[in-house]
Amino acid sequence: MKSNDNCGIQRFEKGRLRSVSRTVVQEYPLRLTVNDRDLATLVASPHQLNFLVAGFLRNQGFVSSLTDILTLGVCADFGAARVQLKGEIPERLSPTLTSGCGTGITFALPHPPAPAPLKVRFPPVSPAAVFSLMQDLQRRAEQYRSHGGIHSAAVGDGRRLLLYAEDLGRHNTFDRIAGEALFKGIDLAGKILVTSGRISTEMVGKAARLGIALIASRTSPTDMAVRLCQEAGITLIGYLRGENFEVYTHPEGLLAPRHERIPGVTGVILAGGESRRMGSDKSLLPLNGARFIEHVHHLLDELFDEVILVTNSPSLYGDLPCPKVPDIYYRQGSLAGIHSGLCHAGNERIFVVACDMPFLSGAAIRRICAETGTAEVVIPRSASGLEPLHALYGKSCIPAIEEVLDSGERRIVSFFPRSRVVELPAAALADIDPEGLSFRNINTPEEYFALRDRSLLPANPEAASG
Template identity: 60%
Template sequence: MKEVHAYADGRLVRDETEVVGEFPLVIRVNDRELVTLVASPHDLRFLVAGFLRVQGFVGSVDDFQMLSVCNDYGVANVRIKGELPETLKPILTSGCGTGVTYSLPGAGEGNLRVADGEPVTPEAIFALMEQLARKAEQYKVHGGVHSAAVGALDGTLVLHAEDIGRHNTLDRLAGEALIRRMELSGMLLVTSGRISAEMAAKAAGLGIPLIASRTSPTDMAIRICQEAGITLIGYLRGGTFLVYTHPQRLSAAAE
């Protein structure tokens, strides 16, 4: 608990409140310092595994020879099969606190494509977002965090993650699925935060056919989803939403 002073009715009074945890984590891969992620301090192995997965450095849990997180020193030591590329060019993204990626496809590259699948009902999307809201425990306590979840086509929530960075929530989902040997391809993604190009590209790489957010996507995210075959939904709230790309995947009449 953190001591604060609360202002109300013209007076300042002493109070206590919970605050959001912010944890810098250095990731070392094959004795090479790769990146420092700023994240929430819980379940860091999922975050590390997911970050390396969405960057394309690992493809399965069997690619890890070692994954050790030392919370005391803020270091994750990882050993993977094979070697990292000799040259890595980090890209600072629009994530909260600035995210980082080593593989951000641009519009027009056409190197990511999600397979067509069964139609999705609006009811399933609303059900997933409602479950995500109920699962957002940290936000209920002190706010300041983002949440995301993946679920089945029938609206059943499968995995949930929270973090101070919205880009980290998807990494956490990817990492937990990898470690638990769960398949994300064909699942639906719902998120509380803005959908950026990085989020869209990661979802495409994971084979996710639909992304829905309570807020807006960026123009680059829309282009990536259009080319990758992803249905992109924004402003999902109060029984309504906007569909930016591929509305044909929804089992609802389009005019």
């Protein structure tokens, strides 16, 4: 964004005044008319005003998709924007002056929906991804460096920057991002939002309605913003500067640094199922910009020094950076996959998960792996029963597993009577995962589409059967 306004000023430097030219921020009032009704005057920077208007209407709850907007026109010469919506706007609106720069505004609708807690646990984000996105934000903030007074914000998916906005008002940057995402069809659910400005409660409200999973700022949040992030399930980071930051809410949204990996355990992903009910390979289904199996691998790679994929179709996962090993007992089910993982692992213990478990929690996995002693199997129990595809196994189980496989038995629990098994009751993980989401997998197209729509999936009684 470039400004053409230059101002002759006197600069006091080294004990004397001298004349210099300084580019100053442009302040542009835009009168917004919606359905032939004067709604508000937005004070903003004079660029990409269509994104600003659409995002403002979206964040105020007047629209949820582009189809709600019949026409949107901006006349920059006259500082006016006219919008025709498919639906009506409420007759009575209560404007609230916010803490935004230049005094922001938000409307209390007759029955405003409170930002609901995020219904899907999105894959945790590495600190490196947060630092990288903030660095990208700073590199793009050219106008801020040239004359100050400009706020900036960006959205990323943990791999790259997707959207960037800058404006003299920090609230406007959120609206611009929401509007551009609306125009470009970018789903903001589960994404990372970084901003140069302070995080206030109304900004968190906007982010929560968009499904943002993590918010990071170079400065501090307000107390109400912290409370709202806690309620909404959003990871909130403040004072992100250099190589440091402070986490105010939901630290489980961050991956553990590499030096805190779980020692002596190999992460094992089983990808040998036939996906009959899904109709296609579940591990390759897309979710939030990556495949199921990529999300699972990404989490395990941050938790364990070694991750192994057990699959009889290694060519499907050629770009996954981990060893791929086949069944030793070919196509004998999940028990054979566990056996192969144990035989190929470089550690004495393995933690086993399936490739279609999108709600995995690093904190829950850590707690299970923390159970030491003489146990050969550490397995949690949920409302559905034992969860053998979210459990810890030791190499000493190999003879017992081979014995039952040789007998033709394929159920995972069939070798338990021959091994030392420790069961973790549901209460042991209740503070981390009270709804037992970690154990749920995706088996049908209906469950998959429900996940994409960010709805809670129904309990899956078959998840514990192996």
